[in-house]
Amino acid sequence: MARINHRHTAVAALAAVSLLALGACSSGAKAGDTGDAAGGSDGDLISIGFAQVGAESGWRTANTKSIKDTLTKENGFDLKFSDAQQKQENQIQAIRSYIAQGVDVIAFSPVVESGWDAVLQEAKAANIPVILTDRAVDTDDDSLYVSFIGSDFVEEGKRAGEWVSENLGTEPINVVELQGTTGAAPTIDRKKGFEEATKGNSNITVIDSQTGNFTRAEGKQVMESFLQAHDDIDLVFAHNDDMGLGALEAIEAAGKVPGKDIKIVTIDGVKDGMTALSEGKFNYIVECNPLLGPDLADIAKKVVAGETVEKRIVTKDEAFDQEGAKAALPDRQY
Ligand code: GYE
Numbered sequence: 001m002a003r004i005n006h007r008h009t010a011v012a013a014l015a016a017v018s019l020l021a022l023g024a025c026s027s028g029a030k031a032g033d034t035g036d037a038a039g040g041s042d043g044d045l046i047s048i049g050f051a052q053v054g055a056e057s058g059w060r061t062a063n064t065k066s067i068k069d070t071l072t073k074e075n076g077f078d079l080k081f082s083d084a085q086q087k088q089e090n091q092i093q094a095i096r097s098y099i100a101q102g103v104d105v106i107a108f109s110p111v112v113e114s115g116w117d118a119v120l121q122e123a124k125a126a127n128i129p130v131i132l133t134d135r136a137v138d139t140d141d142d143s144l145y146v147s148f149i150g151s152d153f154v155e156e157g158k159r160a161g162e163w164v165s166e167n168l169g170t171e172p173i174n175v176v177e178l179q180g181t182t183g184a185a186p187t188i189d190r191k192k193g194f195e196e197a198t199k200g201n202s203n204i205t206v207i208d209s210q211t212g213n214f215t216r217a218e219g220k221q222v223m224e225s226f227l228q229a230h231d232d233i234d235l236v237f238a239h240n241d242d243m244g245l246g247a248l249e250a251i252e253a254a255g256k257v258p259g260k261d262i263k264i265v266t267i268d269g270v271k272d273g274m275t276a277l278s279e280g281k282f283n284y285i286v287e288c289n290p291l292l293g294p295d296l297a298d299i300a301k302k303v304v305a306g307e308t309v310e311k312r313i314v315t316k317d318e319a320f321d322q323e324g325a326k327a328a329l330p331d332r333q334y
Contacts, residue, residue, distance in 0.1 A: 045078040046304050049098030051108035053135075054086040056181075056214045057242040058270035062334035063109075063134065063290035070293030076301065086181065086213070088112055092119050099126050105300045109134040112183035120144035129303045133292050135185040142311070146303055149295045149313040151288050153186045156267050157193025159286045159319050160237060164194075164265055167284075169201045173234040176226045177209035178219050178247060180239040186288075187211070190239045190267060207233070212243040219243025223250035238266045241273030241285065248281055259283055269320060271332050277325035285325065287317040290334060 048071060052064055064081075071077040080098060084090035088111045098106050099122055106128055110116060116137045123130050124144060132148040164175070177194070180187035191209075198204045208226055212219035219242060226233060227250060236251075238244035244266035251258040258264055259281040266273055269287035276282040295313055302309045320328060 047078045047103040048105045049080045049103045051091045051094040052083050053109050059268045059290045066291045066293035070297045107131040113138040113185050147299050147309045151315045153189030154193040156286045157190035158197045161194040161197025163284045165201045169203045172203045175206045175235045178212040178238040178243040180214045182211050216242040216246040219246030220250045223247035227254045235263045241266045241268040241270050274325045286319045289315045
């Protein structure tokens with residue numbers, strides 16, 4: 001708990017949303033509802049449908065655990081959880097089923113940024129408030145969700161780029177980039193942040209950039225093809241730890257030393273990534289905090305109680321070099 005409080009969240013914007021304006025208090029309006037303020041079909045519990053992206057990474061596993069550990073019956077929730085296996089159509093289907101069930105709140109972490117307006121309008125028409133966690137949606141109508149809780153991904157990419165520029169960009173280096181899922185907010189934003197931070201340094205050249213879909217297996221495959229195509233790679237910038245760990249395997253299999261012959265910079269800071277960093281096989285990690293359950297519970301309770309909530313809650317992230325990882329690893333929760 002101390003860990004969560006230590007770097008919990010900062011309120012970034014105070015654009016308050018009136019629940020009444022949204023007509024978001026779904027309780028009492030639906031068949032089978034108890035009609036009390038906390039709503040839901042199970043006594044006083046808040047029924048919440050959570051449509052998760054998938055189980056693609058260590059980050060996602062930690063995020064799912066945080067949500068399941070927090071949205072418990074003891075804490076006042078009746079959680080319905082689904083895993084979309086990284087497919088938008090599965091997530092849309094899950095959200096539609098939560099609408100049909102008449103839950104009090106829907107929360108989800110959108111696989112990709114675009115293409116949500118129709119289903120979010122359906123939720124709005126059913127008076128069910130939607131909370132975004134982790135990833136943003138690209139929409140012109142921000143009345144379609146009540147709050148967005150998650151990290152600033154552009155900032156994460158920037159911090160990675162700044163470290164590379166200051167520490168490795170003092171001589172010419174060739175960079176390959178392992179992108180996350182195409183069209184996902186963290187992919188778009190981390191790429192942009194890294195580019196912004198490195199574009200002024202003429203020593204840094206990104207010679208190849210492809211998606212590894214945030215998974216270890218695809219990160220490894222793409223790195224293998226990078227190694228075949230280029231014999232002069234100095235650095236891998238991976239949009240998450242898992243793809244960096246896949247790249248690490250490919251580099252070792254090619255007879256090179258990760259962290260030395262080819263340096264690796266990633267984002268997330270899950271245990272496996274931090275272990276590789278502490279062992280000198282990674283060079284730098286920008287953290288992305290997956291422990292979003294407590295903030296989600298807090299916002300969901302406020303929304304159902306008719307209180308105003310912050311439209312954007314930015315999760316605070318740290319960054320680690322090899323020494324920092326050694327120090328942080330013993331206390332790492334995930
Ligand atoms: O970095 C990656 C996961 O959306 C922030 O998704 C999340 C990203 C995370 O698959 O590991």
